[in-house]
Amino acid sequence: MGWNQVMYPTPARGRGAGDKFPWACPGVNPDNESTRMTIQEIEAQIVGEFSQFDDWLDRYNYLIEMGKLMPLIDPGLKTDHYLISGCQSRVWLHARQEDNRLYFTADSDAVITRGIISLLIRVLNGQPTCDILQAPLEFIDSIGLREHLSPTRANGLLSMIKQIKLYALAFQTKSRKVESDSAEQ
Amino acid sequence: MQFNVEKIRADFPILRQRVFNKPLVYLDNAATTQKPMVVIDAITDYYLTINSNIHRGVHFLSQQATASFEETRGLVKEFIHARHAHEVIFTKGTTESINLIASSFGKAFVGPGDEIVISAMEHHANILPWQLMCEEKGAILRVIPFDPTGELLQESYRNLLNEKTRLVALTHVSNVLGTINPVKEMIRIAHDQNIPVLMDGAQAVPHLQVNVCDLDCDFYCFSAHKMYGPMGVGILYGKEEWLEKLPPYQSGGEMISNVTFEKSSFGELPYKFEAGTPNVADILGFKATLIYLDQIGYKQVVAYENDLMAYALKRLKTIPEIKVIGESANRAGVISFLAGNIHPYDAGSVLDKLGFAVRTGHHCAQPVMDIYGIPGTIRISFGFYNRKDEIDALTVALSKVIEMFR
Numbered sequence: 001m002g003w004n005q006v007m008y009p010t011p012a013r014g015r016g017a018g019d020k021f022p023w024a025c026p027g028v029n030p031d032n033e034s035t036r037m038t039i040q041e042i043e044a045q046i047v048g049e050f051s052q053f054d055d056w057l058d059r060y061n062y063l064i065e066m067g068k069l070m071p072l073i074d075p076g077l078k079t080d081h082y083l084i085s086g087c088q089s090r091v092w093l094h095a096r097q098e099d100n101r102l103y104f105t106a107d108s109d110a111v112i113t114r115g116i117i118s119l120l121i122r123v124l125n126g127q128p129t130c131d132i133l134q135a136p137l138e139f140i141d142s143i144g145l146r147e148h149l150s151p152t153r154a155n156g157l158l159s160m161i162k163q164i165k166l167y168a169l170a171f172q173t174k175s176r177k178v179e180s181d182s183a184e185q
Numbered sequence: 186m187q188f189n190v191e192k193i194r195a196d197f198p199i200l201r202q203r204v205f206n207k208p209l210v211y212l213d214n215a216a217t218t219q220k221p222m223v224v225i226d227a228i229t230d231y232y233l234t235i236n237s238n239i240h241r242g243v244h245f246l247s248q249q250a251t252a253s254f255e256e257t258r259g260l261v262k263e264f265i266h267a268r269h270a271h272e273v274i275f276t277k278g279t280t281e282s283i284n285l286i287a288s289s290f291g292k293a294f295v296g297p298g299d300e301i302v303i304s305a306m307e308h309h310a311n312i313l314p315w316q317l318m319c320e321e322k323g324a325i326l327r328v329i330p331f332d333p334t335g336e337l338l339q340e341s342y343r344n345l346l347n348e349k350t351r352l353v354a355l356t357h358v359s360n361v362l363g364t365i366n367p368v369k370e371m372i373r374i375a376h377d378q379n380i381p382v383l384m385d386g387a388q389a390v391p392h393l394q395v396n397v398c399d400l401d402c403d404f405y406c407f408s409a410h411k412m413y414g415p416m417g418v419g420i421l422y423g424k425e426e427w428l429e430k431l432p433p434y435q436s437g438g439e440m441i442s443n444v445t446f447e448k449s450s451f452g453e454l455p456y457k458f459e460a461g462t463p464n465v466a467d468i469l470g471f472k473a474t475l476i477y478l479d480q481i482g483y484k485q486v487v488a489y490e491n492d493l494m495a496y497a498l499k500r501l502k503t504i505p506e507i508k509v510i511g512e513s514a515n516r517a518g519v520i521s522f523l524a525g526n527i528h529p530y531d532a533g534s535v536l537d538k539l540g541f542a543v544r545t546g547h548h549c550a551q552p553v554m555d556i557y558g559i560p561g562t563i564r565i566s567f568g569f570y571n572r573k574d575e576i577d578a579l580t581v582a583l584s585k586v587i588e589m590f591r
Contacts, residue, residue, distance in 0.1 A: 088530050
């Protein structure tokens with residue numbers, strides 16, 4: 001896989017409540033971890049939901065429904081600044097960090113694209129920034145949306161993931177800088 | 186020969202495929218057409234029997250390949266009714282043909298303050314080469330507008346031409362709107378002021394019988410792959426008197442008559458513009474295409490496709506949500522439309538899973554989308570192997586799509 005797996009070993013499925021691994025994200029409040037599903041657990045849940053469909057139209061209908069659940073970006077933020085380039089449909093994505101976890105809002109002018117990004121947000125919302133950075137996001141392949149990952153397919157799922165990772169990287173770099181600055185003081 | 190669509194379909198093995206367990210309905214012919222078996226065979230045969238470099242070998246294979254290669258040139262000349270075979274230059278596609286002229290013509294004939302005229306319905310391939318050349322030369326790009334139905338505004342066109350205009354570059358058929366432009370008249374108007382005209386014929390040659398002498402255009406560009414031929418072969422037709430006057434585009438082998446380190450002289454037409462080893466295999470595949478098309482007969486193709494186009498327009502209009510973009514009465518090849526407020530990408534994604542190959546997006550003609558204020562369209566485009574029952578199936582699928590996004 002890509003560069004994102006180099007930094008830490010990928011954990012085994014189902015990182016349990018309170019487990020302390022040496023690679024655990026620094027600065028993340030461990031109390032939250034007991035109630036929150038991990039990225040891989042949510043991915044597995046989505047793969048399970050998709051496995052009940054054998055018809056493509058049902059899958060797309062499901063994506064359309066998922067899109068309705070997405071935390072929508074503030075309409076005021078639908079500017080070029082938050083627009084993801086490389087999309088045949090337009091996608092706006094906003095991220096903020098709180099306690100070293102990332103929270104996303106987004107929107108798209110295409111309904112299926114909105115559904116796809118809503119899945120990504122469902123998996124990643126509230127997850128530790130460094131987990132997001134490492135996540136291989138293999139569920140996209142498992143639910144048959146691989147074609148949307150192809151760079152020739154200009155819907156830009158690839159661009160969305162890249163943008164999410166860039167946000168994560170930027171926040172992580174910023175947090176580390178703040179930490180090292182305060183350590184120096 | 187009677188036009189028999191079933192017989193023609195049998196020549197195209199790819200059409201028998203199923204996608205997502207549905208019969209494939211291929212309606213993206215403006216992007217590229219499928220290839221008949223005779224073309225696929227010709228390419229294989231070349232590599233099996235006469236593969237060799239052309240124009241220089243004295244040996245048997247090279248002579249066979251060279252002869253066949255030059256026969257193709259002769260067939261292209263006949264196909265577009267050019268005066269001479271050496272007015273036919275092989276390129277790798279329409280885009281390269283246009284770039285060649287923009288570069289060579291720009292070098293020789295365009296200076297600061299000069300003007301190039303294009304239209305607002307051009308494909309990016311007939312915008313960018315001129316835009317870049319104009320930037321380089323300090324020249325100005327002028328654009329002929331069109332009305333909401335998709336017809337070029339002829340009065341604006343006449344007003345744009347002046348003593349500074351060096352060249353007009355114009356699409357014969359719009360790849361988005363389907364409009365067949367009144368190019369013969371527009372060429373005449375330009376020629377009245379001694380302005381040469383280049384035609385982008387990529388969307389025209391698959392659907393119309395083109396006669397470059399009758400049009401009197403100075404340059405005509407098209408691609409083999411959009412007319413049932415192989416990818417990687419394009420044609421640049423240029424009037425002899427213009428091609429003689431233009432400097433070479435690229436340089437290298439094949440195109441020279443004498444080379445020393447001080448000064449080289451370039452070969453005769455058409456080799457002056459064919460530097461390097463050409464795509465012989467695909468050009469011979471194109472020869473098979475031209476023979477195939479000749480056997481079918483363009484007259485029948487045009488009649489069949491016009492009928493198909495009229496039928497598709499009629500059927501699409503039975504769905505109230507469908508809005509056709511571009512309503513020129515004189516049209517060929519493509520129909521662009523929107524389905525209610527559904528994003529073309531959504532519609533295309535679902536149609537794909539239903540077995541329909543259509544194109545969605547801006548179709549490499551962003552200015553056209555900007556004029557209509559839309560992000561893109563759904564575009565269907567025909568080949569002569571498409572059938573009315575495929576149009577029927579499409580209208581059923583579109584109703585399904587509309588229901589899904591309601």
